[in-house]
Amino acid sequence: MTxxxxxxxWIFEIGRKALKPEPVMTxxxxxxxxxxxxxxxxxxxxxxxxxxxxxxxEIMDCLSTSSLYERIVFMKGSQIGGTEAGNNWxxxxxxxxxxxxxxxxxxxxxxxxxxxxxxDPLIEESPSIKNK
Numbered sequence: 207m208t209x210x211x212x213x214x215x216w217i218f219e220i221g222r223k224a225l226k227p228e229p230v231m232t233x234x235x236x237x238x239x240x241x242x243x244x245x246x247x248x249x250x251x252x253x254x255x256x257x258x259x260x261x262x263x264e265i266m267d268c269l270s271t272s273s274l275y276e277r278i279v280f281m282k283g284s285q286i287g288g289t290e291a292g293n294n295w296x297x298x299x300x301x302x303x304x305x306x307x308x309x310x311x312x313x314x315x316x317x318x319x320x321x322x323x324x325x326d327p328l329i330e331e332s333p334s335i336k337n338k
Contacts, residue, residue, distance in 0.1 A: 231302055232273075233266035237294040240301065240334040244327035254294070259287040269295045271303045293328050300335045 207215075231239075234256050241254035256263050268275045282288050292309075299307050309325075311317035329335055 228302075230272045231298075232270040233291075233295050233298045234263045236298040236302060237266065240332055241294055241297055241328075242331040242333075243290075244331040247324055247327040248290075254290075259291075262287050262291045266291050266294055270298070289324065293324055296325065297328055297332055297335055300329070300338050304338075 237254045238256050243251050243254060245251040250258070265278065265280055267273065268278050280288060280291075296307065296309065299305065309317070309320070311320055
C-alpha cells in the first residue's frame with residue numbers, strides 16, 4: 207500500500223467515524239448514565255438511579271427525542287420526584303438535543319431560586335454537561 211493509499215484510507219476512516227450517528231438515548235438512559243444528584247439539592251446525593259423511582263422512567267422516556275409523543279401531561283402528588291425528572295430532561299436537552307428551552311415558574315423569585323438550588327447543581331454535578 208502506497209503512502210497516498212494509506213492517507214486516503216485514514217481520511218476515509220476518520221470521516222466514517224465522524225459521520226456515524228450517535229446511538230439513540232432516552233432521558234431515563236441519560237439520567238442513569240450521566241446524572242449526579244448534589245448534596246445541596248438532594249437528600250440522597252450521588253449517581254441517579256432509575257430503580258429508586260421506577261414510575262418516572264416511562265414519563266422521562268416520553269420526553270426523549272425518539273418519542274412519538276408531542277405533548278406530555280404529568281399529574282402527580284408532591285415530593286415524588288417530578289422536579290428531578292424535569293431536571294433530567296433539561297440535562298438531556300443540554301447534552302443530547304441542544305436547542306432553545308424554557309422553564310416557566312410562577313414567579314421570578316421562584317425561577318431564580320430554582321436556578322440556584324436545582325439547575326446550577328444539576329449542571330455542576332453532571333460532568334457530561336458541565337462544560338456545555
